[in-house]
Amino acid sequence: MPNVSLTVNGKAVSRDVDTRTLLVQFLRENLGLTGTHIGCDTTQCGACTVHVDGKALKSCTVLALQVEGKTVRTIEGLADGEKLHPMQEAFREHHGLQCGFCTPGMIMSAVDLLNRHKSPSEETIRHELEGNLCRCTGYANIVKAVQAAASAPRG
Amino acid sequence: MYPFAYHRATSVDNALATLASAVDGKLLAGGMTLLPTLKQRLASPSDLIDLAGIADLNKITATATVVSIGAMARHAEVAASEAIRNVLPALTQLASLIGDPQVRNMGTIGGSVANNDPAADYPAALLGLGATVVTNRRSITADDFFKGMFETALDAGEMIVRVDFPVPRRAGYEKFRNPASRYATVGVFVAETSGGVRVAVTGAAPCVFRHKDMEAALAKSFSAAAVANIKTPATGLNADIHASADYRAHLVGVITQRAVTKAIG
Ligand SMILES: Cc1cc2nc3c(=O)[nH]c(=O)nc-3n(C[C@H](O)[C@H](O)[C@H](O)COP(=O)(O)OP(=O)(O)OC[C@H]3O[C@@H](n4cnc5c(N)ncnc54)[C@H](O)[C@@H]3O)c2cc1C
Ligand code: FES
Ligand code: FES
Numbered sequence: 188m189p190n191v192s193l194t195v196n197g198k199a200v201s202r203d204v205d206t207r208t209l210l211v212q213f214l215r216e217n218l219g220l221t222g223t224h225i226g227c228d229t230t231q232c233g234a235c236t237v238h239v240d241g242k243a244l245k246s247c248t249v250l251a252l253q254v255e256g257k258t259v260r261t262i263e264g265l266a267d268g269e270k271l272h273p274m275q276e277a278f279r280e281h282h283g284l285q286c287g288f289c290t291p292g293m294i295m296s297a298v299d300l301l302n303r304h305k306s307p308s309e310e311t312i313r314h315e316l317e318g319n320l321c322r323c324t325g326y327a328n329i330v331k332a333v334q335a336a337a338s339a340p341r342g
Numbered sequence: 343m344y345p346f347a348y349h350r351a352t353s354v355d356n357a358l359a360t361l362a363s364a365v366d367g368k369l370l371a372g373g374m375t376l377l378p379t380l381k382q383r384l385a386s387p388s389d390l391i392d393l394a395g396i397a398d399l400n401k402i403t404a405t406a407t408v409v410s411i412g413a414m415a416r417h418a419e420v421a422a423s424e425a426i427r428n429v430l431p432a433l434t435q436l437a438s439l440i441g442d443p444q445v446r447n448m449g450t451i452g453g454s455v456a457n458n459d460p461a462a463d464y465p466a467a468l469l470g471l472g473a474t475v476v477t478n479r480r481s482i483t484a485d486d487f488f489k490g491m492f493e494t495a496l497d498a499g500e501m502i503v504r505v506d507f508p509v510p511r512r513a514g515y516e517k518f519r520n521p522a523s524r525y526a527t528v529g530v531f532v533a534e535t536s537g538g539v540r541v542a543v544t545g546a547a548p549c550v551f552r553h554k555d556m557e558a559a560l561a562k563s564f565s566a567a568a569v570a571n572i573k574t575p576a577t578g579l580n581a582d583i584h585a586s587a588d589y590r591a592h593l594v595g596v597i598t599q600r601a602v603t604k605a606i607g
Contacts, residue, residue, distance in 0.1 A: 189348065206348040206390075230378055231522075233444060242418070242447045248377045249448070252348050253370075253392060296443065317524065318442025 191251050195220070196264030204251050211235045213251035214261060222262040222291050226320070233319030236292035236299075237261045243299035245318070262291035265298070274298050274336045283332035285323035293319045297333045306337055344386040350395050354478055354503060357391050362499055364389035369501060371414060371453035374445050393452075399503070400450075404429050409507040413452025421446060432513040432531070432605070433471075436463050439517060441524050452502040455487075458494050458549070460580065461525035463517065465550040470515075470531030470542035473507045481506075491548040510535040514604030516597050517545070520584055527585050528593040532556075532601040534564055541598060546579050546590045556598050564606070566599040 192201040195218060202217050214220045214237070226234030228247050235247040238260040265272035274294050277283065284290040293316070300307065300315040307315065312333050313326070321329060347364075351357035361367040368387040370376055371394075379385050393399060399414040404425040411420060420426060421438035440446055440454075440463050454464045455475060467473070468484040475482045478501050487495050496502070510533040517529035526545030530553075533540050541556040559568045576591040585593070 206346055207343040228381070230374065230445070233442070236444055243444050244447050245444045248373060250348065250373070250377070250390075252350075253373070253394065255350070299443065315443055318444045 189252060191255050193254050193256060194258045196260060206250070206252060208251040209247055210237070210239075210249040210251050210254055210259070211246035214246065214259070217251075220261050220263050224288055224291055226288065226292075231320065232289070232292070233296060234289050234292040236295040236319065238295060238299060241299075241302070243296050243318075260295075262295060265294070272298070273339045274301070274332075277332040277336035277339065278329070281328050281332040281335055283324065283329045289319060289321040289323075293321065293329060297329075297336065300333070301337055304337075307333070309334070343380045344383060346380075346387055347389045349389060349391045351391050351393055353396055354399070354501065357393055357396065358478060358499065358501060360389065360391050361501075364391070367391055369393055369456075371450040371456075372416065372448035373453075374441070374449040375453060375457050375459070399452075401504075402426065405509075407509050409433065409509060410504055411451050411507070412504045413502045414450050415452075417441070417446035417449045417451070417454075418443070420451065429509045430471075430507065430513065432515045432533075433467055433507065436467050436515045436531070439463065439519070439524070451505055455505060456494060456496060456502055458488055458492055459525070460491050460548050460550075461520070461523075461527070461529075461545045462550075463515075463526060463529055463544065466526075466529050466531040466542045466544040467507070467515065468505060468542075469550050469552060470533045470540050471507045471510060471513065472533075472535060472537065472540060473505050475502055476504045476506060477502055485552075488550050493549070508535065512605045512607065514601040514606075516601040516604055518593050518597055528590055528597050530594065530597045530601045532560070532598065532605050534560075534605065539564065541601075543594055543598075546574075546594055548578075548580065553594070553598070560602065564602065566602045566606075569595065569598050569602065572598075 188203040224234040226232035230248045365388040367389040370390045370392045401412040403410045417440045427434045513533035515531045517526040529544040531542045539560040541553040544550045574591045574594040576587040579587040579590045581587040
């Protein structure tokens with residue numbers, strides 16, 4: 188089996204994997220990082236969103252081997268110890284989640300969006316979150332949470 | 343997925359050599375079409391050859407006359423390119439409307455063009471601008487490149503290296519998006535070029551096509567009103583659960599007018 192070496196949430200990891208191993212499988216099954224969810228497995232829902240070299244992508248549609256040498260950040264890598272990332276805090280404060288299934292991916296996309304848009308309009312937020320589906324909230328409070336995080340100090 | 347061997351190409355030559363020696367090899371660009379296909383077991387290539395590590399294959403250059411985009415340029419890179427926006431804003435706008443941010447961070451122009459999905463956006467830009475697809479062995483004009491549904495002029499063992507777009511006087515792209523997939527139910531790219539007006543329609547038919555009646559009308563008068571009464575026959579257009587052929591035919595008219603309005607700015 189080929190080897191893959193990468194950095195996940197600041198830690199160097201190296202494993203032998205089947206060529207077919209998806210990044211999401213690698214994170215959940217090989218590394219035990221189950222915060223990244225699988226909602227659809229068909230590139231639609233965004234529950235599996237993680238950052239690779241700072242950019243959001245759907246980890247159910249990337250082979251682990253494609254991220255050789257790269258830096259991956261998952262939902263587990265956002266908080267600073269007990270202190271939540273401002274985006275996590277904003278989702279909690281503004282009720283940006285109900286069941287929580289979409290939340291890890293939603294938050295990773297929202298962090299990516301704030302990296303690219305300093306003070307996004309509601310329209311921009313909605314357009315930028317098109318790759319993430321939520322079956323519970325109706326999105327209103329998710330948008331509010333992102334707006335709140337946009338005006339909070341960055342972490 | 344069925345089992346496959348994975349290779350990281352180091353150069354275009356290396357990718358093509360690996361492809362040639364594989365029993366049934368496939369080039370892997372952004373994987374946004376190929377990996378879902380493999381996951382559904384709709385294809386079983388023996389080898390995947392990843393192009394992402396090839397230096398300079400994602401290079402973007404833009405002058406006053408030509409925009410050149412490397413095959414591995416991601417949709418997000420094109421959408422964010424100031425250099426392209428300065429001369430051909432219709433193209434950056436088109437790229438910014440493909441799929442969603444995560445798809446745009448992975449998907450590439452080479453993969454999109456090679457795949458020639460009937461509802462894809464880039465084929466409309468290539469045909470609407472009269473672009474040239476440059477492969478490892480030749481240059482193919484857009485008019486000759488898109489052959490049919492998921493079918494192109496590419497030979498087995500041929501690879502797209504870049505796409506060259508001549509800069510038009512003005513251009514506009516408008517699409518009626520499928521709200522779930524964001525693919526084009528109908529998308530129209532309109533351009534006024536030194537060689538005349540070109541109108542390319544995607545999403546409506548099995549393959550992107552030029553709309554000659556619209557082109558003739560716009561050549562006389564480049565305005566939305568000039569095409570308002572041009573009917574598009576529904577015969578041969580796509581019909582699915584999202585839109586009937588009649589509805590698509592109607593949309594071609596509406597979307598063309600909007601694209602012209604955008605081009606006029
Ligand atoms: C949820 C979702 C929404 C999408 N929405 C849209 C949309 O709105 N509009 C749109 O246009 N597209 C859309 N797409 C498709 C997306 O743009 C893909 O990125 C694109 O179709 C394929 O590009 P890729 O780089 O991912 O190619 P891959 O999937 O890696 O490859 C596709 C095919 O092209 C071949 N290939 C790749 N590179 C080359 C090359 N350089 N030379 C020759 N052959 C090559 C491969 O072998 C394969 O057969 C969507 C995809 C998803 C998953
Ligand atoms: S699980 Fe990856 S997009 Fe839904
Ligand atoms: S909170 Fe339940 S899917 Fe979004």
